[in-house]
Amino acid sequence: MANRPRGGWDSTTQTAPPITVEVPVLGIGAGPSYYEELARYVFALRRPRGLHMTLLHLGVLEDFCRDVAAWTKGNTSAESAQLRTVAWLEALPVLEAFSGSAERLIVLGSGGVCGLEVDVPASARDYQVSLVHALHELLDELLVDNIDDFILSSPALGFRSPRWVPHVAVGRPMYRGHGPWEIGRVGVDFGESRIRNRQFLRDSGPG
Structure with a gap:
């Protein structure tokens, strides 16, 4: 596995992008104008074509596997973690298409991102919970102890809270610190x- 600096997706250097499980947005409201109206609150409104809701963020695969190797003090190697994680991702069940609704925009994280807070059906929430349970099972197989502590401290996973807030990021808030x-x-x-950046799993063999 190549030893490279940590970090997110960088299209200029072609380092590996993060792996996430997500659902794409097919439509908001009755037409494009409904989404375009959000421009009154958001700078540089994101293109509708790329909108999605993240269900589980795994992070850059190599970073995740190195986190596992470090946490287990080498009892699970990064190479072994990578092989098992790729197989685990490929075997995840698919959540069928569904519809939700949104009534407000919220500010996310440190305040630099604005998103639609989405009310999703129970089936979508249950699926997201099942992904977290499945992640626990994977980490157990990888010999990770104190799994909740690992999840909250792994730089690759990037979890900031155990609570999932369904949302669709749409851009940078026009009025920072408000909302x-x-x-x-x-x-x-x-x-x-779907698995975002799935093609990088096929290209991520040990090296």
Whole structure:
């Protein structure tokens, strides 16, 4: 496995992008104008084509596997963790397409990102919970102890809270430090779940 600096996706240097389980946004409201109206709250509104909701963030695969190797003090090697993790990802069940709704924009994380807070059906919440349970099972197989502590401290996973807030990031808030903003109820349609950057799993053999 190549030894490279940690970090997120960098399209200029072609380092590996993060792996996530997500659902793509197929539509917001009754037409494009519903989404475009969010520009009154958001700088540089993201392109509708790339909108998605993250269900589980695994991070850059090599970083995740190195975190496992370090946590287990080498009892699980990074190479072994990578092989098992790729197999685990490929075997995850698919969540069918579903619809939700949004009534407000919220500020996420440190305040640099604005997102639609989405009310999702129970099936979507149950699926997200099942992903977290499955992650626990994977980490147990990888000989990780104190799994909750690992999840919250792994730089690759990047978990900041055990609570999942369903949202679709749409851009940078126009008014930093403010929010939420009520926008009126709009429907949000999602496609079936998928692994983002899945092609990098096929190219991530030990090296």
